[in-house]
Amino acid sequence: MKITRAIYIIFPLPFFLIIGTISSHPIYAEGEGNERIATLHEKIASAPEDNILFIELGWAYRKAGCLEEAKEAFLKSIELDPNNARSFDGIGWCYLDEKDFDNAETVFKKAIELDPTNYGTLMGLWYVYQSRRSFIEGESLLQKALALEPGSDWIYFEMGSCYRAQGKFEEAEAMLLRSLEINPEKYQACLDLGDQYRILGRYDQGITMYERALEIAPNDSRAYNGIGQCYLGQNDLARAESTFKKAIERDPNNFHALMGLWHCYQHKEKYDDGEQVLKKA
Numbered sequence: 001m002k003i004t005r006a007i008y009i010i011f012p013l014p015f016f017l018i019i020g021t022i023s024s025h026p027i028y029a030e031g032e033g034n035e036r037i038a039t040l041h042e043k044i045a046s047a048p049e050d051n052i053l054f055i056e057l058g059w060a061y062r063k064a065g066c067l068e069e070a071k072e073a074f075l076k077s078i079e080l081d082p083n084n085a086r087s088f089d090g091i092g093w094c095y096l097d098e099k100d101f102d103n104a105e106t107v108f109k110k111a112i113e114l115d116p117t118n119y120g121t122l123m124g125l126w127y128v129y130q131s132r133r134s135f136i137e138g139e140s141l142l143q144k145a146l147a148l149e150p151g152s153d154w155i156y157f158e159m160g161s162c163y164r165a166q167g168k169f170e171e172a173e174a175m176l177l178r179s180l181e182i183n184p185e186k187y188q189a190c191l192d193l194g195d196q197y198r199i200l201g202r203y204d205q206g207i208t209m210y211e212r213a214l215e216i217a218p219n220d221s222r223a224y225n226g227i228g229q230c231y232l233g234q235n236d237l238a239r240a241e242s243t244f245k246k247a248i249e250r251d252p253n254n255f256h257a258l259m260g261l262w263h264c265y266q267h268k269e270k271y272d273d274g275e276q277v278l279k280k281a
Contacts, residue, residue: 032062
């Protein structure tokens, strides 16, 4: 199998040398993840054949942002037990973090072959397909994941994203609302619903969703921009201008809010102000 050959090419050094490389990394010496990583190394020193400890070490390093060290730990786990799906799942997420979608796809598929019941691995493979805009294949994966974990707001949210990308707006709305029903603090679902309602010209519903997003994250520029765009769609230029300014106050680099404010100035024939906004955009 392709990935098996790659694994033993990637992992040519004796493991005691790799442990030395891992332990010399700055994140091991200080900073976030130090205590957990140090504890796992102590346990591994006492039980060097325990592949589960290497899996845990891989996740600890990934959480700390040390992807090379994480992959080394997962690869050692695979060396110790080539049939543990969790090792392949872990290295797949590392590849995904690196945007190495080809290798991510290979190891996620191997993990699914070993354990088809891990919905998290299916979600990892979904992100690979999403990156390639392969939404039909992605939809099938998400449906399998949902069958395994029917109460997951994460899966419902991603199904909403998948349906939106395919132009299936009714299905997307249902999935996003279900995600919010499970997790009312799902900020991104509020934003996505606001965007969808705005695009469909359902401006009042869009504003409601953006305002709900602001209840969760009061200073997020994107929600203010969305409200401003809805007001612009309703030709309420005064409210649109005020709201775009709030978005820009919170994020001066919000291009869409700058362009929205320009359209307000253009309609009001305030061209000098509009010129300054365009220069910033």
